[in-house]
Amino acid sequence: MSEGPLAGVKVIELTLWMLGPLAGAMLGDLGADVVKIENPRRPDSGRNLVSNAGFDMTLEDGRSLMFEAMNRNKRGMALDLSTAAGKAVLLELVRDADVVLENFRPGALDRLGVGYERLKEVNPKLIYASASGHGFEGPDAGRPALDPVGQARSGLMWTHGGPQDGPNWHSLALADSMGANMLAYGVVAALAARDRTGVGEKVEVSHMMGSIWLSYWAVAASMLQGIAEWPRFDRHDAANPLFNQYRCGDGEWIFIACVNVERDFPSVCRALDLPGLLDDPRFAIAEGRFAERRALIAELQKRFEEEPRSVWLQRLSTEPDLIFDPVQHIRDLPNDPAVIANGYLTEYEHPTLGRKLLPSHPVAFRNHPAKIERPAPELGEHTSEVLKERLGYDDERIAQMMIDGVIA
Secondary structure, three states, X not given: OOOOOOOOOEEEEEOOOOHHHHHHHHHHHOOOXXXXXXXXXXXXXXXXXXXEOOEEOEOOOOOEHHHHHHOOXXXXXXXXXXXXXXXXXXXXXXXXXXXXXXXXXOOHHHHXXXXXXXXXXXXXXXXXXXXXXXXXXXXXXXXXXXXXXXXXXXXXXXXXXXXXXXXXXXXXXXXXXXXXXXXXXXXXXXXXXXXXXXXXXXXXXXXXXXXXXXXXXXXXXXXXXXXXXXXXXXXXXXXXXXXXXXXXXXXXXXXXXXXXXXXXXXHHHHHOOOHHHHHOHHHOOHHHHHHOHHHHHHHHHHHHOOOOHHHHHHHHHOOOOOOEEEEOOHHHHHHXXXXXXXXOEEEEXXXXXXXXXXXXXXXXXXXXXXXXXXXXXXXXXXXXXXXXXXXXXXXHHHHHHHHOOXXX
């Protein structure tokens, strides 16, 4: 039995791809009992994703990377909701459930007869959490969507990349990821409100709003200052050369993030052994450093290229007030001392892949820790278990449902 913050919370998950499944995984990390329901013949499309932006998404045992990554800490149930018997089972499960998660095209579950209005009749205290592409109101509410819709429609694609780039779709699916965080956050808030009021809730998030929120600073700047576009970063023309990234002699990179330039400029010059810059009249005052920023950046870049990154990390560390860090690759994370000390990656046992690492839950709880307790389920892996445990079905009834094609 989990001891996480959401231990005892029962979640029914009707999701596919990434936004909904990742939200369910986050709730599972926190100890909720998440039962993922899939159609036996048309399961979550993420199970079959083999490529993303040209990247091979299959694992060594043939499973989909997306499905394995997004569906940890769940039990899997194969149930055909297009059948009367399948719908009846779902309604029985919902009677004592706390949460239903879904991210189907708006209206899809209503047409099946298991949408919000029907489920809240069965369980008025239910938290029904939905995700869509554009929101649930307005002319675009019923349109299908995937991650790029949120990134494109929100303006997010114009906030990263270089000044000369066109719009950039981030292939890490930022709209999905942020939407998942918002969906899980909404569920937790709704559970807190229900504990206080005894009233259920319908929680709604979207790819579009998730991307707007991810771009909060840029959107706020546009609304408050009237600027047309968020300025895209150009390291060769950084307004503050001490808030910039530099390539070192071994091809690795460092990011310096000093905002107190009057204090930190001498420290940087000492660490880099560049006393001449302090005497250079171009850089003596803040106005000069800004006006001649391209020249100063070039001087700093030239110096960084003279030694490997390890040297500069040690040299910069001799100045205690400087803010800097290596620009790492994801492959560096397992050996990063901060990652190790804080448990930012969790090792767990996969039934066919062996010992593997995954990102830990992003929030640490000292007294009720979040955990990875099980890998993504096989299709229908826990169907019988859930029917017996939750609904008291016997083997004969379960076998007949399998023969009838209601479960798998």
